[in-house]
Amino acid sequence: MRPTVLGIETSCDETSVAVVADGKIASNVIFSQTDHSIYGGVVPEIASRNHTRKLLPVLREALRDAGVRLEDIEGVAVTSGPGLVGCLLVGLSAAKGLAWSQGLPLVGVHHMEGHLFSGFLEHEDLRPPFVALVASGGHTDLIEVVDLGHYRYLARTSDDAAGEAFDKVAKLLGLLAPGEPTMGGPRISELARSGDPSAFDYPRGPLDEFTFSFSGLKTAVLYHLQKLSAEEQTRLKPDVAASFEAAVVDPLVEKTVQASRRIGVKRVLLAGGVAANKRLREDMEVACGDAGLSLHVPSPILCTDNAAMIAAAGSYRLERGETDGLELNADPRRPLPGIDTGAGA
Numbered sequence: 001m002r003p004t005v006l007g008i009e010t011s012c013d014e015t016s017v018a019v020v021a022d023g024k025i026a027s028n029v030i031f032s033q034t035d036h037s038i039y040g041g042v043v044p045e046i047a048s049r050n051h052t053r054k055l056l057p058v059l060r061e062a063l064r065d066a067g068v069r070l071e072d073i074e075g076v077a078v079t080s081g082p083g084l085v086g087c088l089l090v091g092l093s094a095a096k097g098l099a100w101s102q103g104l105p106l107v108g109v110h111h112m113e114g115h116l117f118s119g120f121l122e123h124e125d126l127r128p129p130f131v132a133l134v135a136s137g138g139h140t141d142l143i144e145v146v147d148l149g150h151y152r153y154l155a156r157t158s159d160d161a162a163g164e165a166f167d168k169v170a171k172l173l174g175l176l177a178p179g180e181p182t183m184g185g186p187r188i189s190e191l192a193r194s195g196d197p198s199a200f201d202y203p204r205g206p207l208d209e210f211t212f213s214f215s216g217l218k219t220a221v222l223y224h225l226q227k228l229s230a231e232e233q234t235r236l237k238p239d240v241a242a243s244f245e246a247a248v249v250d251p252l253v254e255k256t257v258q259a260s261r262r263i264g265v266k267r268v269l270l271a272g273g274v275a276a277n278k279r280l281r282e283d284m285e286v287a288c289g290d291a292g293l294s295l296h297v298p299s300p301i302l303c304t305d306n307a308a309m310i311a312a313a314g315s316y317r318l319e320r321g322e323t324d325g326l327e328l329n330a331d332p333r334r335p336l337p338g339i340d341t342g343a344g345a
């Protein structure tokens with residue numbers, strides 16, 4: 001029997017608390033902030049204040065949903081980085097308070113290791129070694145999971161992250177409602193359904209290089225839109241969205257398959273907020289099928305930020321006896337633990 005772990009995630013604009021018991025989700029409550037108003041991005045001060053306001057109600061709901069009392073919890077896992085420092089500190093303070101008052105072990109989880117562990121919550125057959133594409137608003141990392149806690153970077157982005165490109169292009173297309181700076185992916189994906197993905201041939205970067213780059217694509221869309229009349233901009237918006245989406249998805253799929261072949265790994269995990277994208281999920285499924293690779297993709301709610309993945313990664317660390325003291329601090333640029341910077345990095 002694995003421990004009952006309470007997870008807390010407050011690294012950006014989702015306030016989430018979850019209970020994972022014996023490796024399975026008992027509850028996973030997520031509050032998404034939608035009041036970043038006119039600013040056009042996540043405003044750290046607003047996000048921190050929202051976390052402070054929402055964390056206790058979300059915590060109570062997570063315990064209630066799981067049908068457990070605080071006394072049943074055996075460990076507390078909290079995202080300690082990377083992320084927005086003020087936001088991380090809200091989660092950390094709550095986690096430390098809980099751990100101290102209940103006499104529980106505390107563990108600081110790396111946010112991206114959390115995304116990696118989202119893969120184990122529903123797929124018990126997922127076992128290392130595998131290749132993981134973790135694409136979010138801040139990262140686009142192709143990782144070789146040599147073993148649990150032992151990772152190698154196969155490719156990373158040289159500029160924008162894939163999710164960031166979705167958010168920036170959604171803004172260019174006027175798709176973001178006020179206060180929803182990180183909803184670019186879902187908005188573009190929705191509009192792209194009625195568009196033609198081959199209408200415009202946006203740049204995909206060199207497909208044979210093991211690095212991602214999305215800022216040139218965003219600029220190409222910007223210049224293209226500037227050349228269109230107001231009438232064309234409206235009429236062609238679904239085609240622009242679909243063509244842009246294809247130009248993000250193609251290199252993600254292509255490089256994941258190429259890298260898996262190159263290192264001879266047979267299993268692939270797709271994770272992170274961008275993994276909620278329908279086109280990416282479908283294209284990756286086809287490409288992996290063709291290449292004889294088995295693909296694991298968490299449900300969309302476990303791809304975007306949530307505390308169940310933090311509790312899952314925390315559970316693994318706690319079982320290894322890797323606990324943190326109350327001096328644990330937020331580290332906005334925390335490196336991935338267990339990353340091997342040698343061959344393949």
Ligand code: KG4
Pocket residue numbers: 012135136137138139162163164166167182183184185186189272273274275276277278303304305
């Ligand atoms: O992992 P995540 O929830 O937060 C970070 O760790 O950054 O990822 C958020 C990112 C946002 O940029 C958002 O636009 C993108 O994931 N995203 C999507 C979709 N859902 C969320 N991108 C493409 N298609 C989606 N359906």
Ligand code: ZN
Pocket residue numbers: 111115136137272273304305
């Ligand atoms: Zn994330």
